[in-house]
Amino acid sequence: MSAPFSSVRSALSEGHAVVLFDGVCNLCNGAVNFIIDRDPKGHFQFAPLQSNIAQTALKARGQSALNLDTIVLLETSDVHVRSDAALRIARRLSGAWPLLSIALWVPRPFRDRVYNWVASHRYNWFGRQEACRLPTPELRRRFLEYEPPD
Numbered sequence: 001m002s003a004p005f006s007s008v009r010s011a012l013s014e015g016h017a018v019v020l021f022d023g024v025c026n027l028c029n030g031a032v033n034f035i036i037d038r039d040p041k042g043h044f045q046f047a048p049l050q051s052n053i054a055q056t057a058l059k060a061r062g063q064s065a066l067n068l069d070t071i072v073l074l075e076t077s078d079v080h081v082r083s084d085a086a087l088r089i090a091r092r093l094s095g096a097w098p099l100l101s102i103a104l105w106v107p108r109p110f111r112d113r114v115y116n117w118v119a120s121h122r123y124n125w126f127g128r129q130e131a132c133r134l135p136t137p138e139l140r141r142r143f144l145e146y147e148p149p150d
C-alpha cells in the first residue's frame with residue numbers, strides 16, 4: 001500500500017471516520033469548520049479530494065476518482081457519498097444535528113437531486129479559493145497530511 005493510503009487506513013483502524021471534501025470550495029470548507037465545531041471527540045478526520053491521499057484511498061476502496069462536487073465519508077468498511085455522507089456525518093455531531101439522519105429514510109434519488117443542485121451552484125453562491133485549505137496548527141492533527149496530486 002502507498003504511504004497516502006496508509007494514513008487513511010491508520011485513521012480508520014483507530015476508529016475515526018474520514019471526510020473527503022472539495023478543498024477549494026468555500027461552502028465545503030465552511031462545512032468542515034461546522035463539523036469540527038460539533039465533533040468534540042474528534043471522530044472525523046479530513047482530507048481534500050484534490051489530494052493524493054483522497055484519490056488513493058478512493059481507488060483502494062474500489063471507487064473511481066470522483067468528481068469534486070461531492071463529499072465522501074470513509075468509514076471502516078463503507079464509502080458514503082453525497083446526501084448519504086452528509087446525513088451520516090450529521091448523525092455523529094453534537095446537539096440536535098443527529099435528528100437530520102431521519103432524512104436517510106427519504107429515497108436517495110430525491111435527496112441526491114437536492115444535493116446535486118446545491119453542489120452545482122456552490123462556487124457561484126459561496127465562491128472558491130485558489131488553493132486547498134491549510135488547517136491551523138491546533139487543527140492540524142484532524143487533517144491527514146496533504147499531498148498535492150502529481
